[in-house]
Amino acid sequence: xxxxxxxxxxxxxxxxxxxxxxxxxxxxxxxxxxxxxxxxxxxxxxxxxxxxxxxxxxxxxxxxxxxxxxxxxxxxxxxxxxxxxxxxxxxxxxxxxxxxxxxxxxxxxxxxxxxxxxxxxxxxxxxxxxxxxxxxxxxxxxxxxxxxxxxxxxxxxxxxxxxxxxxxxxxxxxxxxxxxxxxxxxxxxxxxxxxxxxxxxxxxxxxxxxxxxxxxxxxxxxxxxxxxxxxxxxxxxxxxxxxxxxxxxxxxxxxxxxxxxxxxxxxxxxxxxxxxxxxxxxxxxxxxxxxxxxxxxxxxxxxxxxxxxxxxxxxxxxxxxxxxxxxxxxxxxxxxxxxxxxxxxxxxxxxxxxxxxxxxxxxxxxxxxxxxxxxxxxx
Amino acid sequence: xxxxxxxxxxxxxxxxxxxxxxxxxxxxxxxxxxxxxxxxxxxxxxxxxxxxxxxxxxxxxxxxxxxxxxxxxxxxxxxxxxxxxxxxxxxxxxxxxxxxxxxxxxxxxxxxxxxxxxxxxxxxxxxxxxxxxxxxxxxxxxxxxxxxxxxxxxxxxxxxxxxxxxxxxxxxxxxxxxxxxxxxxxxxxxxxxxxxxxxxxxxxxxxxxxxxxxxxxxxxxxxxxxxxxxxxxxxxxxxxxxxxxxxxxxxxxxxxxxxxxxxxxxxxxxxxxxxxxxxxxxxxxxxxxxxxxxxxxxxxxxxxxxxxxxxxxxxxxxxxxxxxxxxxxxxxxxxxxxxxxxxxxxxxxxxxxxxxxxxxxxxxxxxxxxxxxxxxxxx
Numbered sequence: 001x002x003x004x005x006x007x008x009x010x011x012x013x014x015x016x017x018x019x020x021x022x023x024x025x026x027x028x029x030x031x032x033x034x035x036x037x038x039x040x041x042x043x044x045x046x047x048x049x050x051x052x053x054x055x056x057x058x059x060x061x062x063x064x065x066x067x068x069x070x071x072x073x074x075x076x077x078x079x080x081x082x083x084x085x086x087x088x089x090x091x092x093x094x095x096x097x098x099x100x101x102x103x104x105x106x107x108x109x110x111x112x113x114x115x116x117x118x119x120x121x122x123x124x125x126x127x128x129x130x131x132x133x134x135x136x137x138x139x140x141x142x143x144x145x146x147x148x149x150x151x152x153x154x155x156x157x158x159x160x161x162x163x164x165x166x167x168x169x170x171x172x173x174x175x176x177x178x179x180x181x182x183x184x185x186x187x188x189x190x191x192x193x194x195x196x197x198x199x200x201x202x203x204x205x206x207x208x209x210x211x212x213x214x215x216x217x218x219x220x221x222x223x224x225x226x227x228x229x230x231x232x233x234x235x236x237x238x239x240x241x242x243x244x245x246x247x248x249x250x251x252x253x254x255x256x257x258x259x260x261x262x263x264x265x266x267x268x269x270x271x272x273x274x275x276x277x278x279x280x281x282x283x284x285x286x287x288x289x290x291x292x293x294x295x296x297x298x299x300x301x302x303x304x305x306x307x308x309x310x311x312x313x314x315x316x317x318x319x320x321x322x323x324x325x326x327x328x329x330x331x332x333x334x335x336x337x338x339x340x341x342x343x344x345x346x347x348x349x350x351x352x353x354x355x356x357x358x359x360x361x362x363x364x365x366x367x368x369x370x371x372x373x374x375x376x377x378x379x
Numbered sequence: 380x381x382x383x384x385x386x387x388x389x390x391x392x393x394x395x396x397x398x399x400x401x402x403x404x405x406x407x408x409x410x411x412x413x414x415x416x417x418x419x420x421x422x423x424x425x426x427x428x429x430x431x432x433x434x435x436x437x438x439x440x441x442x443x444x445x446x447x448x449x450x451x452x453x454x455x456x457x458x459x460x461x462x463x464x465x466x467x468x469x470x471x472x473x474x475x476x477x478x479x480x481x482x483x484x485x486x487x488x489x490x491x492x493x494x495x496x497x498x499x500x501x502x503x504x505x506x507x508x509x510x511x512x513x514x515x516x517x518x519x520x521x522x523x524x525x526x527x528x529x530x531x532x533x534x535x536x537x538x539x540x541x542x543x544x545x546x547x548x549x550x551x552x553x554x555x556x557x558x559x560x561x562x563x564x565x566x567x568x569x570x571x572x573x574x575x576x577x578x579x580x581x582x583x584x585x586x587x588x589x590x591x592x593x594x595x596x597x598x599x600x601x602x603x604x605x606x607x608x609x610x611x612x613x614x615x616x617x618x619x620x621x622x623x624x625x626x627x628x629x630x631x632x633x634x635x636x637x638x639x640x641x642x643x644x645x646x647x648x649x650x651x652x653x654x655x656x657x658x659x660x661x662x663x664x665x666x667x668x669x670x671x672x673x674x675x676x677x678x679x680x681x682x683x684x685x686x687x688x689x690x691x692x693x694x695x696x697x698x699x700x701x702x703x704x705x706x707x708x709x710x711x712x713x714x715x716x717x718x719x720x721x722x723x724x725x726x727x728x729x730x731x732x733x734x735x736x737x738x739x740x741x742x743x744x745x746x747x748x749x750x751x752x753x754x755x756x757x758x
Contacts, residue, residue, distance in 0.1 A: 077756070106747060107751060110748040142542070153531075160525065173701060176705060177518065290756055294755045297753055297755070319738060333720075338716070341713055361479040364480075369489040375462065377618065377669055379666055
């Protein structure tokens, strides 16, 4: 069976065929004389696809509303959700084309890798959210570790700056050396400030973004959607039950009609009318059950679209939040390197001023023993 | 006693006074009739300082070469070195004025703080040199400690960069995160390079500058100068011995002469001539001993000047070497901060490229479960 080409829509229908719209907005075609129904747009009889006859067991024509054509399935159910069969449907358009939106790609359940259970598409989306929260937590942990490293480094630099090595160097050289040692304490300060800002501006936001309520919210979504699926299951069961009851009633009517025709039994026309009434009632019951099922499915559908779009939004927010805070990390790092460099300025200045002659003067003034030079002894 | 003012040199000497130059280049004045000698330039008799008489015990005029005027000291010895007395000398000019040179200020010994021993001025200079070597060593130690701190920091950063925290983050955010983690390994590299250069360009030169030979050289100087001082001591002793011998001879001559005059004994003129000869000989001996002493002192003097100037030069060299290498330290630090900053560039680039939409596409492509949307069930 060949799906219609898009241009076929412009070709007029062959004589006797009419076009109708199904509940979910799909076109179907009915042969007004034979009552044949088909999804495919009929062409000229010569090219027309093989018509599908509807009939009951005794050959009487039977009217069956499309898209469900008795004997040829147009849809199937998987885990109690009703999907169109590929050949039976015109191409579905994405709800949000080009956006790779969550609401377009997670309708089906998938088999667990182990193969025993299935996981709903929505579950997959939820897991993604929870994993995102985990990522955020691990990133915060990473920053915490960086903070510890910085504090250790600062502590070591600070300790070293206080050790009195070469403390006895005096003069301009001594000053430059003392400032060099002090610069390590300044560096330590810089790194402590860095670690402090890392904590308040990166780690803490990453840790506290969304907090514990997030998991609760996700659980709520999870339960809500799962409940809607459960409803679908029970309503599907009702449909199957009604369908069976209808089949039973129809069979009963058929048998009774046959018996009347061949005057097999003493069944009166009254019995047949009763059987026919029960059959009609069973048909109405089935229609009601299918309606309830479709309502439940629509409800689930709506909630899926709404909630998956919310999860999509939350994920965008998460990515942007992380991006922002990682940028803050690099900003703090740059700052730190600049401040660190600036601790060298006083050192360089004093090194510039180192003056051996001046240092000699200072030292000699303090340590000279005597400037009177010896003279010859005389007799 | 007032030292002469500089202008006094232009005033002609009073009658009978002559000006002579001593061995070490100092002027002294002799009264040609009285044979008085003085350091101070005589003025007109009215303002002339009290002349200094030379005489022996019996009043006979005695010629004593200045600056040593028997009975009134013009110089004194301290620890066997002969120094001019302050009032007896025209102002000594510094050998290297305005330079605070070692060769000008370390002539005298100084008392040990404890007060029991003395330390020569040269010793003080030597100790300064050895202390300088110690300073250099301690600075190298300080750099070594910095190196250890850097290596620890690098090791910690490197380890952290490898911990798979948030490794499951994918897409553009995952890339940026991976690069951020990698940047810690890059930072570790930068700090390792820093520590490596610290070792080769700062620590090592500070440690090896002058090496072990330096202490040996200092010891050599120490012993050499000390030996010259010892020579001075022994030659001073010889002078004292000769001086005493002369005094004895002179006394003996005096006694014998007196005895002849009062015909106290049967001493002949022969005896007196002998006594006079011995006296003269003793005088010659004394002169010779004084000469030898002065030679030894001159030798010590020259070595003091030469060696102390060498120590001065070495100290200038030391200060300049340290200044140069501490500048190298600050250069390496600046470099390091710059390289450290540059490790952020790829991180910032990738953070810039973080794209939630792209990441959604990548994730959805991989994890989608199905894009067929459910349809209504039909009867």
